[in-house]
Amino acid sequence: MASDETKILLRESEMPQRWYNINPDLPAPLAPPIHPGTGQPVGPEDLAPIFPMELIKQEVSMEPYIEIPDEIQRIYRLWRPSPLYRAHRLEKALKTPARIYYKNESFSPPGSHKPNTAVAQAYYNKQEGVKRLCTETGAGQWGSALSFGCSLFGIECTVYMVKVSYEQKPYRRVLMETWGSTVHPSPTKLTNAGRTILEKDPNSPGSLGIAISEAVEDAATHDDAKYSLGSVLNHVLLHQTIVGQEVKAQLKLVDEEPDVIVGCVGGGSNFAGVAFPFVKDKLNGKKIDIIACEPEACPTLTRGVYRYDFGDTAMLTPLLKMHTLGHTFVPEPIHAGGLRYHGDAPLVSLLVSQNVIEPRAYHQLPTFEAALNFARTEGSLPAPETAHALRGAIDEALKCKETGEEKCILIAYSGHGFFDLGAYEKYLSGQLEDYEYPKEKIEAALKELPEVAAP
Numbered sequence: 001m002a003s004d005e006t007k008i009l010l011r012e013s014e015m016p017q018r019w020y021n022i023n024p025d026l027p028a029p030l031a032p033p034i035h036p037g038t039g040q041p042v043g044p045e046d047l048a049p050i051f052p053m054e055l056i057k058q059e060v061s062m063e064p065y066i067e068i069p070d071e072i073q074r075i076y077r078l079w080r081p082s083p084l085y086r087a088h089r090l091e092k093a094l095k096t097p098a099r100i101y102y103k104n105e106s107f108s109p110p111g112s113h114k115p116n117t118a119v120a121q122a123y124y125n126k127q128e129g130v131k132r133l134c135t136e137t138g139a140g141q142w143g144s145a146l147s148f149g150c151s152l153f154g155i156e157c158t159v160y161m162v163k164v165s166y167e168q169k170p171y172r173r174v175l176m177e178t179w180g181s182t183v184h185p186s187p188t189k190l191t192n193a194g195r196t197i198l199e200k201d202p203n204s205p206g207s208l209g210i211a212i213s214e215a216v217e218d219a220a221t222h223d224d225a226k227y228s229l230g231s232v233l234n235h236v237l238l239h240q241t242i243v244g245q246e247v248k249a250q251l252k253l254v255d256e257e258p259d260v261i262v263g264c265v266g267g268g269s270n271f272a273g274v275a276f277p278f279v280k281d282k283l284n285g286k287k288i289d290i291i292a293c294e295p296e297a298c299p300t301l302t303r304g305v306y307r308y309d310f311g312d313t314a315m316l317t318p319l320l321k322m323h324t325l326g327h328t329f330v331p332e333p334i335h336a337g338g339l340r341y342h343g344d345a346p347l348v349s350l351l352v353s354q355n356v357i358e359p360r361a362y363h364q365l366p367t368f369e370a371a372l373n374f375a376r377t378e379g380s381l382p383a384p385e386t387a388h389a390l391r392g393a394i395d396e397a398l399k400c401k402e403t404g405e406e407k408c409i410l411i412a413y414s415g416h417g418f419f420d421l422g423a424y425e426k427y428l429s430g431q432l433e434d435y436e437y438p439k440e441k442i443e444a445a446l447k448e449l450p451e452v453a454a455p
């Protein structure tokens with residue numbers, strides 16, 4: 001019997017002390033990352049110039065759980081366990097018989113789920129004597145999370161911020177600088193990757209793929225620096241699983257189990273964090289619909305191909321088997337900056353290819369409509385990325401209204417939208433448009449995919 005509470009809270013002492021590793025539970029083996037030069041699977045020595053060894057071990061670990069070090073747990077307690085909300089007022093407004101819950105990750109200091117991995121990555125780099133971390137950021141959520149993490153451990157942080165966001169969204173940059181980071185508009189003249197792009201197009205607005213190339217190059221060419229990625233990789237998704245494990249404990253308190261789980265997907269980390277502990281149940285026979293929501297303007301899971309591709313534009317990263325729109329993909333200027341990436345996590349991609357996860361794509365306007373619906377009932381202002389999950393969840397709740405089904409719907413609420421008020425202003429004044437990524441552009445980008453023989 002579901003309880004009537006609005007916030008379902010755990011005590012700090014009830015916070016999970018281990019991350020859940022889905023790798024040994026997968027329904028098929030994960031294809032290994034491939035070295036683009038040799039065509040062979042990459043080994044730890046290939047990754048050592050850019051990642052600390054402990055994270056490389058986590059990347060390939062087959063242990064079902066990995067202990068969270070005490071120091072990370074202590075920092076997590078600044079905002080964890082995060083509350084699980086029952087969306088009573090949204091349910092009422094929709095007149096749905098469904099029960100809607102949202103796991104609210106917006107209470108972390110930078111405002112999203114990203115510090116769950118940023119703090120862990122800064123910790124392991126500090127342990128191995130790294131002095132500086134290099135990273136990329138789109139709209140600034142990840143860059144601010146890593147800046148926060150680095151500031152806690154006294155590590156320098158260099159952020160390559162996609163130029164168009166650097167110019168349009170100055171306040172995330174100020175937040176990163178407040179935490180002590182150096183932020184460059186990417187492409188820059190500081191790296192070969194940046195200079196090559198600028199020679200071809202001096203006015204390049206930048207992209208996540210270009211910014212990743214710059215950050216990887218910076219880390220690989222400086223001995224005391226390493227690279228940090230905010231999504232996509234196995235260890236990043238692993239760190240986010242604390243979220244779904246908390247949800248499990250919270251739903252148990254109110255005697256609930258999810259029938260539907262909905263999250264937004266950029267690189268896949270917040271979605272995986274909530275969904276993976278439940279994917280295990282689904283693989284063991286429970287009936288759960290697990291829905292990954294992405295933008296129509298960057299339809300990686302719904303219209304991309306499941307193939308090996310580079311993670312960046314300058315082709316510096318290992319090849320990952322994932323859903324991709326091609327590493328030369330240039331995104332349309334939609335406001336969900338964190339969802340504008342050409343690839344997706346190999347773990348999420350595998351589960352989509354096995355029909356365990358169902359992908360859906362949404363346009364920007366219905367997404368903002370869902371965000372407003374949520375803000376005007378529940379009060380909180382979602383990030384434009386998060387609004388994709390809300391669109392998916394509201395559609396599911398409306399289906400329940402038609403069928404009369406009393407489903408339990410769980411939403412991964414990944415972050416707040418306080419730095420995205422410019423986007424809200426545009427929506428409210430009717431200036432936002434929908435973008436559908438043209439079929440021809442997808443086909444052209446896919447022609448650039450590298451050929452990889454199955455290892």
Ligand SMILES: Cc1ncc(COP(=O)(O)O)c(C=O)c1O
Pocket residue numbers: 112113141142230231232264265266267268269270271337338339383385386414415416
């Ligand atoms: C609030 C928020 N949600 C979702 C995402 C998408 O990333 P991921 O798919 O790794 O969770 C981002 C990325 O920046 C974000 O800032």
